[in-house]
Amino acid sequence: MFNVKLYNKISRVGLDNLDPAKYACSEDFTDYDAVLVRSAKLHDVAFPENLKCIARAGAGVNNIPVEKCAEQGIVVFNTPGANANAVKELVICALLMASRKIVQGANWVRSLKGTPDIGPAAEKGKATYAGPEIAGKRLGVVGLGAIGVQVANAAVGLDMEVWGYDPFLSVDGALKLSRSVKHVTDLNEIFANCDYITVHVPLLPDTQDLICAESLAKMKDGVRVVNLARGELVDEQAMAAALASGKVAAYVSDFASDCILEQENAIVLPHLGASTPESEDNCAKMAVYEISEFLEKGTIRNSVNFPNLKVPYEGGFRVCMIHRNVPNMIGAATGVFSSKGVNIENMGNRSKGEFAYTIMDVSAEPDEAMLEDLRAVEGMISIRVIK
Structure with a gap:
């Protein structure tokens, strides 16, 4: 019998794939063979000697001490691509919100509650919230992994001109990428030429503050930026200054920050990227499959440290x-x-x-x-x- 420690609520759709004759799952185990986790931070956890693997139901593993686990022989898995469709849909929504001032307009209409003849009054103010269409505009997709490829292809379907940058583009990613996407090898080409930029890279030492004062200065005036990947990919102070000056016309982020919230043309979401029942089910099923294949057969699939x-x-x-x-x-x-x-x-x-x-x-x-x-x-x- 394998004990599986649950550090977060894990979709039942995934857990039901564990044979109860072989696996017991609980949040209360102190000795356990495997961990299933979503967002709980494990850096300060003293793992039991018996722990063999950790599966993160999601792509990022910043909440897991990956290097420490490697030294202890603990295999760390993630679930790349399981939430890609959910994030892709939100990115498309973010592009539209960045263009059409949808959120600002909706909030303004809500403020009119109780106004006589509210319909005409609301329509009278619509010019304040006008914005451009995304069709025909140039979108730069930074990172062409599972999510970036789907975003690029969806944007092509919306008649955008899509440029993609990824120095580590996999064969699988290249095969899935629409032929209409222009693949560039210099990130500065994205910064200098695109009307919209969306980032889809992991948080690493060389990607932290990827969007900073220097890169913002290279961008077109009035650029619109979307970051649903990791908050630390964007230098918040530099982005706040660019929003205040008008250099950046709109910024949509999935990561709350006081200095960004102060900016009128920023839309900040409560980390909704993968928050769909379908995504949570997909991540849980993949994570469960990874730990069961490893524990029962020794197979390692989608490990970040081995x-x-x-x-x-x-x-x-x-x-x-x-x-x-x-x-x-x-x-x-x-x-x-x-x-x-x-x-x-x-x-x-x-x-x-x-x-x-x-x-x-x-x-x-x-x-x-x-x-x-x-x-x-x-x-x-x-x-x-x-x-």
């Missing part, structure tokens, strides 16, 4: 080893088995940065002495036997 690896499993004795990506690890491990007369019937190995993951299917169940010899191999982090 390499993905799948070796077909037909039963028997499977040894899963997380270790440093250093020379002779495979030789040392196979040497332990051969010295005990145990045959390796199937295996797979992948590396990611300084870490690696190896699966070996062996002919006999490793005894404790054999496992101790494996643990003693320099660079070995964790060992698990599946049978």
Whole structure:
């Protein structure tokens, strides 16, 4: 039986995919094999020695101590693409809100409650809230991952001229991207030429403050910017100054900030990007699938700190080893088995940065002495036997 600790409310649609004969789920476990989490911050959590994996029901993992987990042999998963449609729809909504002053107009009409002849009175003030159409305008999509590709393709369907930037565009992303999207290799081309800019990149040291005073100065006067990815991608003080000066005509953010809220042409949402029942269900189902495949078969899929690896499993004795990506690890491990007369019937190995993951299917169940010899191999982090 595997214990799964729930750090947030996880969609029942996902949890129902866990076999109750194999899994128990609770928010109260102190000893557990796996974690399912959404937004709860885990940086200060003292994980139990038994913890094998953490699955984040969402794309970002800033709430998880990923590097610490790697050092402890804890595999961290995310669910890329599971919420992509939800975010895409909100981005399209944000582009329209940034153009047509929809929110401001609706708030003004609400303020007229009780006014005699409210209909004509409301219509009389509509000129204040007029704004341009998005068709025919140039949209820059920064980041062409699962969400960025969907946004770019949807914008093409709305007759926008779409430019996309992503130096790490995957083969899968490229195949899904509309041929009408102009792929540029210099981010400054997006800044200098686009009427609208939307960012869809992860928060990393080199993407923090991607939108800053320097990049804003390169943009067209009256540019409209959308950020539903991560608040720290935009320098809030620089954006506030650009809104105040009119350099930026409108800014839509999914992340609350006092200095941005002070700006008349800013629309701030309460982190609604993935807040749909469909998205929560999709993320939960993917997260549950990831931890069950790992716990039962050793398969790693969508890990952010270890390499993905799948070796077909037909039963028997499977040894899963997380270790440093250093020379002779495979030789040392196979040497332990051969010295005990145990045959390796199937295996797979992948590396990611300084870490690696190896699966070996062996002919006999490793005894404790054999496992101790494996643990003693320099660079070995964790060992698990599946049978």
